[in-house]
Amino acid sequence: MSDKTYDKQNPAFYALLVALVVMAVGPIAMMLMTSFKLNVDIMSDTSSLIFMPTLRNYETALCDFLWYEAAHVDYCDKTFGRALVNSLIISLVSTVLTLVIGCMAAYALVRFRFMGRDTVSLSTLAMRMVPPAVLLVPVFGIWTFQFQIDGTRAGIILVYVAMNLPFVIWILQSFIVQVPIQLEEAARMDGAGPFQVFFLVVLPLIKPGLAAAAIFTFRVAWNEFLLANALADRNSRTVPVTIVNSMTEFDIDWGVIMATGMLLAIPPIIFTFVASRQIITGMTAGAVKG
Amino acid sequence: MQSANVNRLTPYLFLAPAALIMAVALLYPIGYMIYASFLDWNPSQRIGEADFVGLRNYVNLLSDAAFLESFWVTIKFAAIVVSVEMFIGVGLALLLDRNIRGMSLLRTLFILPMMIAPIVVGLMWRYMYHPTVGIFNRTLKSLGFETVPWLSDGSWAFASVVIADVWQWTPFIFILSLAALQSLPQSAMEASRIDGATGWQQIIHIKLPLMMPVLIVTLLLRLIDAFKVLEVILVLTNGGPGLSTEILSLRISRTASEFRELGEAAAMSNFLLILLMLLTFGMFFYNKAVEVRAARLRAAAEED
Amino acid sequence: MPKITFDQVAKSYGSVEVLPPFDLALDDGEFTVLVGPSGCGKSTTLRMLAGLETLSGGEIFFDEKPISKLEPKDRDLAMVFQDYALYPHMTIAKNMSFALRLARAPKSEIEEKVRRVAEMLNIAPLLDRKPAELSGGQRQRVAMGRALVRDAGTFLFDEPLSNLDAKLRGKMRAELAEMRDTIDKNMVYVTHDQVEAMTLGDRIVVMSDGLIQQQGTPEELFKSPVNKFVAGFIGSPSMNFIDGELVDDDGKTWVHGDGFKLPLDLDISARMNDVQTRAVTVGLRPSSLTTDISRGAPIELKVVVSEYLGAQSVLVTRCGGADVLVETQSTSPVRAGSVQTFGVLTNEIMIFDKASGLRL
Amino acid sequence: MPKITFDQVAKSYGSVEVLPPFDLALDDGEFTVLVGPSGCGKSTTLRMLAGLETLSGGEIFFDEKPISKLEPKDRDLAMVFQDYALYPHMTIAKNMSFALRLARAPKSEIEEKVRRVAEMLNIAPLLDRKPAELSGGQRQRVAMGRALVRDAGTFLFDEPLSNLDAKLRGKMRAELAEMRDTIDKNMVYVTHDQVEAMTLGDRIVVMSDGLIQQQGTPEELFKSPVNKFVAGFIGSPSMNFIDGELVDDDGKTWVHGDGFKLPLDLDISARMNDVQTRAVTVGLRPSSLTTDISRGAPIELKVVVSEYLGAQSVLVTRCGGADVLVETQSTSPVRAGSVQTFGVLTNEIMIFDKASGLRL
Amino acid sequence: DGHGGPYAPYAGTTLVINVPAHPHYNAMMKVLPEFTKETGIEVEVDQLQYLKMRERQTLELTKDEGDYDMIAYVVFSKADYVFADQLENLAKYFMNPKLSDPNYDAEDLIDGYVANIGVAGGKKGYLPGQTGSLFGIPYGSETSVLAYRKDIFEKHGIDVPQNYDQLLDAACKIPEVEEGMGGMASRAASGHQASHAFLLHLAPLGGRVFDDNWNPIINNEAGVAAANALKTIVDCGPEGSQTFGPAEAAASFSQGTSAMFMDSIAFAAGFEDPSKSKVAGKVGYALHPEGVRRGSQTGGFGIAIPKNAQNKEAAFLLMQWLTSKKGDLMAAMNGGNPSRFSTYQDAGLNAKYPYSATFGEALKYADPDWRPIIPTWGKINADIGTTMSQVLTEGLDPQEALDGVAARAKDIMSEAGYYTWQ
């Protein structure tokens, strides 16, 4: 891995790459650009590239964070900051929990032969199929009337963990299968118990899979709207709920929407940058002869 | 392969947290929902107050043209987006699994679409599809072409929704395939180069077969998710024009919140669930059958 | 250190029986070598002992205690894997200290042990690398080191030296031999290399096709192999086999064959009297043939090739249809293509039943 | 078949230089063996030739054509990997036939070739298994088979026999030797085993620490090693080295050391006259010492251990501070612990510069 | 503390109220500090997007102890909440002398709004009548007016449409005379929006969804006329009209790509804001044109006290204060929509928002029965919406489309038991 030489590629490859990057990131770039435009500019017929950039849309979105009063903002929602904290806590905690718990389950499913393994992994998958729209009402009812954890962050975390688990389990299963069993045997010979084998040997080796799973889990937890809207009360509300709630039908202010969209997108983007670094080539090289 | 003497309880210990959470927070609500599909239940009622109507909801659905239409739209949508995304996603992963400068940045860039909240994606594309100020029509116009009724014509709207979904979800396939590719045994790849495999042959004979477990899982997950797409379509077309983009989950969601028919929504979900189950079981057992067949062939080969 | 007993242990993979039920007892503190050709079930036996494979039948006892239900970590073992099985995400130092860290040994002790073993294995400069950055032999030494730092009751080695050069191998062999003598541990050592087996083992178990052919000290195996397989496997270059017939003549027993007639020594011919079979296979070690014809019964062989090995050369000669290897000093001038008379040390001749391969 | 030339080829991993620039020319149709201790850069050299590692410097030529930019598949090579590198998802048959299938060879031809090679390698019954279901040695044979079915111009072998037992190894060695003689291919063979190197190589390249120490025929290397390293590496058991001093006495050159005085033969002492150094290392092969004192200059050695190897035994003896190995027939009765006089064949003594290790 | 009178017992209480994100309620936020100052009652506001608010309330109201002391509800939620018995009947508060303000002047509340939003249990169940009672008070209610481009109409000598014929003529004439400009921007997106747009024309053209016996009559001539009117409007409208929601339609008008816009009065403030609109100052407002009759829409929000509220009496005080003459005017001055006739007549308001007079006039024709607010409405509404969208985009014949709607509506109504008494 210390081999820092890079393969040379032909120009067509780079051209293709550029095209792909434009396709992937273009809409986002456009969103970014639009977020610096006034609505008048957005709606005008003139070319979309020449305009006067403005921070007004961000001022509107972040009005309660500003140290000054933005002149044009006549009504400011004071809950954005609180929602940000909620979102961060909920997404991070649920991501970590999901990964740890999901990973353990996936490992058990792959490595141990026990009664009903197939059943377990199938029903795991089946559970992923239930649309959240349908779960909404039962979940609200159960959380409120039976568990009495409605309106708490823990309550929301619980749904997210449950919702994401099937996915994480399934995806990690296929990565765990690829870990050479000899390594686990070696660890067992070295005196590691099942949990140590798992945490010290298997977990570090499926980092690419974990990173991928983490990205998805975080994304769901960060962006989820429906259930959060039903379960959260004023104090545990998350950013998407806050944002959706501040949109009215009366004027779609594209600038502000794009600005808040950007703000909503930034944490997962950062998370992606961090996590995708873990997707490293050739983790298991040199481990065994095979 | 299988380890010996593992403490009998260990697998259960590993499974326990996941099982517990899923039972409490997923299975239980699902059971609730299945029960609800036999009720005439509106969301202002507690479940106890709802009337039991037996199979009425199911019977109604089968004769509901709108439901059948959206069932068909759903299948069409899922089939198209999943095949397109698999094709592009796996292709991209194969293309980008190289050791070139700035690769990690590139990889991250390709993942970005997926990270944007679906609501925002919907809004973003709706803006781009905007008949006059949207970038597509604007570009078409400035190049002297006819503008396209992106969202206001049934077939175009369907295509537009597909495009947006492909844009957002191809990265899902991409990132999983890439992760899979990168944990393939390097030595096998080297051996195939010596064996004279061209790039394509390596892909077909070594990479794809070795990635297969991950690919199958990815495909299934994506398929399931395609059946669940909601927010983007909600924002883009709200199922219209007409019913041309009203996929089942949208219909379920509307049935629950607009029509306030929780029982019927639950019944619809169960239809969806059954459909997905059939798909999954199909794929699962196909795999099993292939494995078993291979094992039998091997056993047979050993006997003689 | 426990006495290890295999009692009717067997192993099948699905319908393939790789090890039919067998018994084996390894004495406390003994250095046992399992040796046999590739695929004969050596690794499988070792892995069952380690607890990495389930038994398909029978039971293994440590002293009186049945252990087949115990976890590997509860069996007090250290093991070197044939395919290394290094932790790819840990440095070499971390790889080697993993077991000690699990056992919560004091840090200074861990460092000291790792350093000592690494030096012994010539891998001290590599301690900060990852396995992917090592050569094959270096990886094998790390695998070895990982076992050696530990303080287990039983050490299991699965071909730990196969990727090392002769010199290093010699050195490692010496280290192992010293360990064998100085510490009171059970060692079970798997190898396909009979030289290793001979130099290291207190007791050697020769396996073939899942069956134990013979066990005993190196000398027993060399001097009194029970059958053709063992005779051929032990000793290098390996024993020559030529088909022949027992013929009583002149009060002596002879063995006649295609192109040769050899008299048997008295003690051998005495044993031959009880035997019905006349169709036999004659076993002759390459070292039982000498260019000094005065020292044995004469035999005429056509020299086909002379393989130069340094001080010795091995002559490939032909006797009737069979190839016969002869070990000579490189100094003795023998030309390929010539027909030459060699002396057979008749006291070293071995006679095997041609049908069953058992030694007579 | 091309003539392969390495021109100032070098390799570094990051800041670690594992191979300083070197030249090497392999003649067309030659069987070249790279031999050297573990970690000396053999595999790296081979992998650069195969196109699996980039060169950090220099160029490799096939005849006149620079090939370092070519893809492996365009170099017309077959290779056996040290770590097998089997395709885990294919059966053994598929593994072996992969290259042929890629080359669109006719089906019957593929089957025929695979069958033939599999039989030669004793793996015919395993053709339908997957690699995970094989033993270590079986996997190695599959790796070998995968290369042998091919019809490439150059064959690369990276320790292809390390996991095989002596008998199989002998057999494989013979097969390779036959290939060497019958087909006109380049073969480059990496091994740490000098016996393999000696028996197989037309030319042997001895490497150590990334440097080529000497190249030549087996006999050249055994008889005229250029330095202590080569002398010690080639030959088994390896050469004994004892420090000493050159002393002129009585018109003869002697070498004196701790506990011994040996006269040098005339041709050796003649060479010593030109040499300034007096501090030297004496090299004595274990086979240059004999229990038959009449045959050489006498030397008294204390026998420490006697290692039984079958026909031969190796005596570990002590001379001053140094260990000296002596090869004897197992029949000669030598007791461990006793002090014994041995004869030194003085014509086989080698003298090395103590400081530089170069042979004088 | 210093708060005397009726508010004293509740000073220091904190009320939690749930309101939509909507310009009117943004205006309310600005007057709340005044309420707190006057009464010592603190108010915590939970503002949500209105459809999401409805979902949340639906769940919230089923709890034993609710979080909200007062809620603002969407007009069509009235049926659901009242039917599920989740709102306080306001009679007992108005009867309580300690709470009820004698100067409240309920007669001044716009009667169409009260009928539409506040009362349930009378005629047809959702309209006032002898058996009806009050569950909420309109707050942030709306009706429809026609906004048009004065400059364009002048330039081409087009008269402001008084009736539907003129309206449709104007709508299709404008694209011919003014290049790149659509006639009228209208909602048309599949679902609720298309349905809304259709119903907007149905009432003035003399139609109804049901007759008095709950038989669907949506497919009668009036219905077909309304559908054709909508189709004409959309066809002559700006590019991409078929997918417009209210925001796009309004944007089209405010960006000058269409000459007319007929929708809620709540949009007016946006048209007059130069930072968002290119047509500020060029817009004229007129009454919803007459068809067979006049009949503009009624909609918007009302406020009510949930059955599971914790501070019902203080909540009533807030409700009363907000909808009092003073409160209503304050909100209106901050850009809210008045709920009282007197507010529309206020000189200060007319000075600040010149269009107020027209809006006040429009209210006289506000039709509380332009759509039926019954529990099954959601489903029928959605069906009208999708079917209408098919008419607009796929060329489905209006008569055929409406026949289909009528048949399906009949089934729905039958199942819900509306024909039990026939």
Ligand SMILES: Nc1ncnc2c1ncn2[C@@H]1O[C@H](COP(=O)(O)OP(=O)(O)OP(=O)(O)O)[C@@H](O)[C@H]1O
């Ligand atoms: N990726 C790497 N990064 C750093 N050093 C490396 C890397 N790969 C190999 N090396 C070092 O290069 C040297 C030569 O390695 P190589 O694999 O060629 O040895 P070798 O001669 O084949 O040894 P062996 O007989 O043990 O296989 C070794 O010292 C090894 O540690």
Ligand SMILES: Nc1ncnc2c1ncn2[C@@H]1O[C@H](COP(=O)(O)OP(=O)(O)OP(=O)(O)O)[C@@H](O)[C@H]1O
């Ligand atoms: N998972 C498996 N399924 C079927 N057969 C197997 C499996 N693992 C091993 N075998 C077979 O069992 C036999 C014994 O294997 P084992 O690994 O014990 O051999 P070994 O004596 O260690 O050989 P080597 O010296 O080549 O490593 C072999 O013939 C092998 O093919």
Ligand SMILES: [Mg+2]
């Ligand atoms: Mg083995």
Ligand SMILES: [Mg+2]
């Ligand atoms: Mg190597």
